[in-house]
Amino acid sequence: MSEKDFLVRSLWDAVKVDGLEAPYDTAHLRIYYAATNPDTLEVDMSGIMPAAKRSPAPVVLFLGGVNIGQDSLRWLMINLVEAGYVCVTFDLVGEQMPGFYGTTPGLDLSALQAGVYGTRPPSIAIQPILDRLAVLNTEGTLTGVMDLDRLVLGGHSGGGTVALESARRSYFPSLRAVVAYAAHTVPAQVLGHPDGTVLECASDIPALLMAGTEDGTMKRSAARYPGQDPTTFNPIIMTFEQGIPGGRDDAWFVQWDGANHFGMGYPLDPTCARGFLDSEPTTDPAQTRADLTALVVDFLDAYVRADKDAEAALEKFQIDPPNTVKEVRRR
Template sequence: MTVVRSLWWSARTEGVAPFDTAHLKIYYPAAVSGDDTERLTGVFAPDPAGAPYPVVLFLPGVNVAQDSYRRFATALVESGFVVVTFDRVAELFGGQTGLTPGVDLAAARPETYGSRPTCPTIGTILDAVAAVNADGPLSGALDTERVGLGGHSAGGTVALQSARYFPAVGAVFAWGAHTMVATMLGWDPGTVLPAQVTCPVLLGVGTNDGVIRGSADRYGEDGEDRPDPVRRTFDEALPDGEHLLAIVPGANHFGIADADPTAARAFLDGPADASALTPFARLTSAFLRTHLLGSAAARDELNAFDDGVLLKRR
């Protein structure tokens, strides 16, 4: 059984103090020695058996705290990855302040889209992870040349819009995310932007996603009568490649997260008739092991995957 531990780190991001810092939580497979250092500090050494471990950077939804993804992150670590999450309080839009993956709205306008990442924070976090790998308790335990980039909601959107600008990224996954773009940025209603990816993509969505449905007017659409933006992203926004669309019947927008009823927009969500956390974590693990590790066993698992998930392949 894999022992999962975590440690904290910080990274300076764009913005004006105090809204210029990301606080990272790095989950990793640990070795248990039972020595005094563990007892007195709570710090465990990384398990050398699978090192160096590919890194999975997970981008949060707006106003969704990183601890909401702890169970999902832990499940990925148990299958042989180091997972990095973060909290970053900064300006959102319209003068609001909150938790954000870090969105460069100017990079998402018609005249600039495709020229740079919409989430420059990705590069900052990857640089911080490289520093952790260079020195400290996880030194040498991380494979920073094999990176999976994932996200939830807005975090998944900016992952899809930014991945190709970071050469180490070899696989992208997202839950409850699409590349449909807001009309306030100057786009026509219903526009789906081409994803900025050059690697395999896994998209996941639940059939009870009330947050995506409740956001339709941002994109100039009627939420009751339109194609699902996630399915449109899969069909229209991805280049040729080994892509997967996973539909979990009965799951909602927060299907892989522990929703906080005091924050974000979980109040818009549909009923959680099913949890997507376990099946989507298993699917994501097989997907990442296939495309980051080149595992033939993982590819067989991916090809035979069922677990109550409806899969569409490209």
């Protein structure tokens, strides 16, 4: 199906998250899908377009960062739907620390503690969302649209960290890949792990970790990790080299030259989150987003769809990356 054959549309939905107290117990979903406009009165009045007729698409569930609204990911979700995926984002407001509320990826801090990590998913939101998607896949506009046996987790910043930590087939058997930007699995000291710990992640899942050279937010967060030199501390590279088991050849690290922490979130919302800590990008953010999109699509097509052309494109990317890339690693 060509791009001209469909429109990218989205539907809103909501799901209760067990273990949370009202009113902070509901995740508000946005599901992006390929649609057609039959120009009927029903569509004109409702604004809801039927799904385009095509094979069920793999599902990308993308977790936003702390206090970063899901609309900051819309640009990427649209591009991924155009590439043949169904994409899901969500907002879940909760208490982040006593007296402070904001959006979260459903983080269960107790699941990250020493002696507990690895026994259950660190997000209590993912499974309820997947359960709700399974219902939506059997009724209404989205009937038969989603291939829930091919799931991708993605995330930005804190959402990327939770995606990485949740990327185990023992948690989610249908998981096929994980993608994260400006995210790592070096635990804060308060969680009780020994100094220098890097939590294992993506143990049996192809992984794409991405970072920007101008990530001021990450650099100015080094105080969470006593003993680290903020001028050299790079927890994303530590996660890639120490957190992901090597020797599989399906783990990738890409550093975008001149990109900052909030390069994944577009447009930037200056009224919340910690964008005020970030550095200014030194390359064209629009070009970085374009090249990042192409990379993510090739990565997903290669590892989720076993597309040979995408595999070849990844090989070329590793050998001859675009000018927006500073470094590519694979292990």
